[in-house]
Amino acid sequence: MGMLVDGLWTNQWYDTKSTGGRFKRSEARFRNFVTKDGSPGPTGEGDFAAEANRYHLYVSLACPWAHRTLIFRNLKQLQNLISVSIVDAKMPDQHGWTIPKGEDPVNHAKTMWQVYVAADKDYTGRVTVPVLWDKKQNTIVSNESSEIIRMFNTEFDHLTGNDLDFYPHALRNKIDPINERIYGSINNGVYKTGFATTQEAYDEAVTDLFESLDWVEDILSNNKYLAGDTLTEADWRLFTTLVRFDPVYVGHFKCNIRRIADYPNISRLVDELRAIPGVEETIDMEHIKVHYYWSHTSINPHRIVPAGPAL
Numbered sequence: 001m002g003m004l005v006d007g008l009w010t011n012q013w014y015d016t017k018s019t020g021g022r023f024k025r026s027e028a029r030f031r032n033f034v035t036k037d038g039s040p041g042p043t044g045e046g047d048f049a050a051e052a053n054r055y056h057l058y059v060s061l062a063c064p065w066a067h068r069t070l071i072f073r074n075l076k077q078l079q080n081l082i083s084v085s086i087v088d089a090k091m092p093d094q095h096g097w098t099i100p101k102g103e104d105p106v107n108h109a110k111t112m113w114q115v116y117v118a119a120d121k122d123y124t125g126r127v128t129v130p131v132l133w134d135k136k137q138n139t140i141v142s143n144e145s146s147e148i149i150r151m152f153n154t155e156f157d158h159l160t161g162n163d164l165d166f167y168p169h170a171l172r173n174k175i176d177p178i179n180e181r182i183y184g185s186i187n188n189g190v191y192k193t194g195f196a197t198t199q200e201a202y203d204e205a206v207t208d209l210f211e212s213l214d215w216v217e218d219i220l221s222n223n224k225y226l227a228g229d230t231l232t233e234a235d236w237r238l239f240t241t242l243v244r245f246d247p248v249y250v251g252h253f254k255c256n257i258r259r260i261a262d263y264p265n266i267s268r269l270v271d272e273l274r275a276i277p278g279v280e281e282t283i284d285m286e287h288i289k290v291h292y293y294w295s296h297t298s299i300n301p302h303r304i305v306p307a308g309p310a311l
């Protein structure tokens with residue numbers, strides 16, 4: 001896995017030496033917001049007004065963070081307003097995320113690092129998906145999924161007429177702490193577990209992960225959704241990790257104390273969300289399995305993609 005340093009691609013795996021074998025995710029660097037009228041959002045610069053055909057989304061079907069944005073694009077009926085490029089499942093160290101021929105009508109890039117350099121020729125940092133690109137200012141609006149879904153949730157409503165709200169004001173003080181715990185110990189927790197390079201770091205992450213899954217199971221034994229009776233972004237943010245859990249994280253990331261299939265209430269939530277129109281088409285299990293098992297050679301050097309599980 002590589003990254004950009006001063007606009008040049010370098011091949012280096014995550015540094016876990018300085019953190020006692022613990023995987024630390026770096027902060028996303030592009031943090032502007034699309035807003036209805038182009039006024040500045042909570043962070044970054046203004047002048048990113050919600051307009052049809054102005055924005056382009058780069059995603060991987062394997063990536064749980066990118067998956068959130070694809071789900072919101074469908075649920076909020078933004079398919080005709082925001083175009084998409086899908087990167088290749090395999091992410092080779094030599095150049096990171098690869099864009100298949102013909103898949104990028106906007107920047108005509110062959111790799112995601114070229115998209116980052118097109119926005120900032122001296123960029124230093126990880127080259128991650130999702131990326132929301134502005135075709136008007138020729139730059140990256142945001143590479144932070146939690147913020148991209150917030151933009152999709154509300155800022156284009158006047159263009160689509162879709163007013164579904166997955167982050168309602170009245171529930172925000174319930175949603176925020178749920179998000180925080182789920183992000184730290186589940187969404188990112190599976191990566192902390194899988195990318196740990198010491199036994200101690202692994203033990204710490206896997207324990208925290210399953211304590212939080214047990215906590216979620218408990219919430220869902222008394223509530224339809226995480227924040228109560230209303231389906232919110234907290235459920236969607238958890239969902240994309242859950243669908244990858246049994247097929248990939250149990251084996252590849254050694255998250256194997258229990259499976260999602262062993263949690264009846266969490267499984268009920270997954271089944272329910274999968275059945276919502278527009279969701280199933282965002283899930284490509286073959287792509288997901290190939291990406292993880294093929295790309296992370298430090299944990300799966302022979303790149304064998306397992307046959308199961310039969311789901």
Ligand SMILES: N[C@@H](CCC(=O)N[C@@H](CS)C(=O)NCC(=O)O)C(=O)O
Nearest residue numbers: 028063064065126128129143144145
């Ligand atoms: N904070 C980012 C994280 C995105 C992220 O880490 N994406 C992964 C794929 S699942 C990636 O592109 N990794 C490549 C790398 O770290 O070099 C978000 O939520 O949007």
